[in-house]
Amino acid sequence: MRFLHTADWHIGKKLHGYDLLTEQRDAYRQIKAIxxxxxxxxxxxxxxxYDRALPSEDAVTALDDMLxxxxxxxxxxxxxxxxxxxxxxxxxxxxxxxxxxxxxxxTRLEDAFTPVVMDGxxxxxxxxxxxxxxxxxxxxxxxxxxEQAMQKVVAKMVxxxxxxxxxxLVAHFFAAGSTHTDSETQVQVGGLNAVxxxxxxxxxxxxxxxxxxxxALQNEPTMKYSGSPLKFSTSESLDTKGVWIVDTATDPVTVxxxxxxxLHDLVVLRASFAxxxxxxxxxxxxxxxxxxxxxxxxxxxxxxxxRLKTRFPKVIELHRINQIDVAPKTLDIDQVQQDPLTLLxxxxxxxxxxxxxxxxxxxxxxxxxxxxxxxx
Numbered sequence: 001m002r003f004l005h006t007a008d009w010h011i012g013k014k015l016h017g018y019d020l021l022t023e024q025r026d027a028y029r030q031i032k033a034i035x036x037x038x039x040x041x042x043x044x045x046x047x048x049x050y051d052r053a054l055p056s057e058d059a060v061t062a063l064d065d066m067l068x069x070x071x072x073x074x075x076x077x078x079x080x081x082x083x084x085x086x087x088x089x090x091x092x093x094x095x096x097x098x099x100x101x102x103x104x105x106x107t108r109l110e111d112a113f114t115p116v117v118m119d120g121x122x123x124x125x126x127x128x129x130x131x132x133x134x135x136x137x138x139x140x141x142x143x144x145x146x147e148q149a150m151q152k153v154v155a156k157m158v159x160x161x162x163x164x165x166x167x168x169l170v171a172h173f174f175a176a177g178s179t180h181t182d183s184e185t186q187v188q189v190g191g192l193n194a195v196x197x198x199x200x201x202x203x204x205x206x207x208x209x210x211x212x213x214x215x216a217l218q219n220e221p222t223m224k225y226s227g228s229p230l231k232f233s234t235s236e237s238l239d240t241k242g243v244w245i246v247d248t249a250t251d252p253v254t255v256x257x258x259x260x261x262x263l264h265d266l267v268v269l270r271a272s273f274a275x276x277x278x279x280x281x282x283x284x285x286x287x288x289x290x291x292x293x294x295x296x297x298x299x300x301x302x303x304x305x306x307r308l309k310t311r312f313p314k315v316i317e318l319h320r321i322n323q324i325d326v327a328p329k330t331l332d333i334d335q336v337q338q339d340p341l342t343l344l345x346x347x348x349x350x351x352x353x354x355x356x357x358x359x360x361x362x363x364x365x366x367x368x369x370x371x372x373x374x375x376x
Contacts (some may be wrong), residue, residue, distance in 0.1 A: 001119035003079075004035045005244040007172070007209030008228040010085065011066075012059025013036055015266075015290060016316035020230060021062055026263040027229035028066050031243055034258045035076060041119055041271060042102075043076050045170030046226065047083025047128055049091065064362030067103070077102035077207035079116060082210055083172040089347040102252050109133045110185060113156050121166045121248050124157045124203075128210075129173040146173060150195050158202050166248040169200060172209040197223055205246055205253045213239055214257065231266040234317055269312075270294040270321065273301050277311060285312065292317040293371045298325040302354050341368060 009028075013020055035043055049063055070076045080103075082088040092107035104116045106125035116121035135141055143149045150173075159169055167241050170193055176196045182320030193362035197220055200206045206223040213236065224244050231237060242259040264343055267285050273295060291312045297303070297320070344364055349355050356364065 001041040001249070002038065002120050002245065002247045003042040003044055004031070004038065004040045005044045005046065005207040005224065005246055006031055006229065007044070007207075007226045008048045008083070008212055009063070010048055010051040010228060010230075010232065011063045012055045013051035013232060015232065017289065018314060018316070019056060021278070023230055025066075026060065027241075030260045031229065032070065032074065034243060035070075036074070040245065041077065041365055043070060043078050044078040044123075044168075044170055045078065046170050046207050047081050048084070048085045048209055050081065050083060050086050053087035053090070057147070071103045075102075077118065078104065079123050079125055079170060081170055082107040084128045086128075087256075100373060109137050109153075110152075112153070113134045113160060115157075115160060115167075117162075118249075120164075121168055122160075122162060123168045123170060124160075124172040126153065126169060145194075146194055147199075150199050151179050154202065155200050161202075162195060166204040166245075166253070168203070168205045168207060168248070169203045169334050170207045170281050173368075174210055175200070175208060175223065176281055187338045198345075204248060207244075207246070212236060214242065214244075215239075221255065223256060229260055231262065234266065234268060237266050237292065239267045257324050258288070264288045264290060264314075266290040266292070266316075268292045270296065272296045273304065273308075276308060276339045279311075283312075287313050290314045293319065295320050296322060298322045300324060 006146055007319050009113050010020075013024075013025055036095060050059060055063075067078065069216055071078050079142055082091045082105075087109075088107035092105060095105040095107065098105055104123075104125060107127050109127065109129045112124055114124040115124050117123075129149070131143055131149055134143045134146075134152065134247065134347075138149075138152050140152070143152070157169070176194050197217070200223060204222065208217070208223065208225045210339050211225045212228040214225055214234060215224050216225045216227075226244055227239065227241055228236075229241055229243075231239060231241065241262065241283075245256045245258055247254040264286070267289055269276065269283055269285070269291060271294075275294065276283075276295075291314055293308060293312070293315055295318060301307075305318055307317070341361075341364055345361070
């Protein structure tokens with residue numbers, strides 16, 4: 001069979017306060033178009049459908065629209081699991097009757113051991129879980145880490161393999177050898193969330209979610225993170241987002257990456273403040289793109305973020321790549337002997353690059369007069 005592998009939709013996520021639902025709906029439309037063009041038999045979503053356990057009403061409406069469209073309108077079978085950002089209980093409401101339209105959604109560990117069978121392929125849908133769930137299910141208090149739990153999980157799945165079929169694991173965890181991006185919550189305590197890839201070799205294909213880069217397991221031809229459909233952090237600015245098309249009819253399975261084009265990109269610009277504000281200098285961004293600025297200046301710049309946003313409205317981060325030079329200029333003896341208010345004004349202008357306002361001068365004089373009275 002032929003299926004599309006995606007994950008980490010994070011519907012409802014905001015990027016430094018900016019709503020991403022417009023971009024997420026556009027990415028969804030591209031995913032749907034790829035599924036139609038590739039004539040896939042099913043769509044796999046490997047966790048983190050929502051960005052939080054209590055999604056907003058708009059996020060719930062958006063995801064419902066997408067799932068209903070794929071499953072009820074376009075009649076694609078869906079195979080999905082909950083991720084660490086989802087609430088398994090909330091997401092799983094109604095999952096029993098979802099199956100009547102070929103929508104298979106697993107949110108509990110105990111459901112992962114009954115495979116979904118399609119076109120000669122067994123799909124094992126393993127939702128995100130923590131060790132305590134495995135301890136309860138296997139009645140084994142020795143299971144302290146996800147790695148220990150996965151040894152029993154995989155063994156039970158392998159015992160259910162039909163040797164005449166292909167076997168696909170859909171899961172949401174951190175596989176050893178991959179690297180985190182800073183947009184992903186770090187859920188690692190005492191080995192939690194680290195699973196050696198050697199434990200997964202029995203499967204013909206492993207469709208993973210959780211890490212947002214498709215390159216996370218680039219040396220594993222049949223174990224893949226789909227990555228997120230959108231760039232969710234500056235560390236992902238150079239990533240190419242997309243989905244995998246998996247064909248289980250070949251041996252080994254054939255895996256092809258299909259890219260997505262961002263509606264509004266996330267771009268990093270490195271330049272001086274003068275260059276960035278120069279109207280005659282062009283940059284590869286649109287007013288709707290999200291921009292991270294890496295500023296090369298060493299001098300302080302007043303109201304720098306507000307001024308940058310007059311040219312790049314969606315600046316999400318500002319980093320200085322060089323140390324700020326705030327060393328005061330050398331003062332001669334006449335300057336040192338100036339009155340304190342004059343010295344304060346000079347110092348303020350050196351640091352902020354603009355003089356005290358009339359109101360600030362008034363406050364400074366009042367404070368100086370109070371200090372003189374207290375000394376007297």
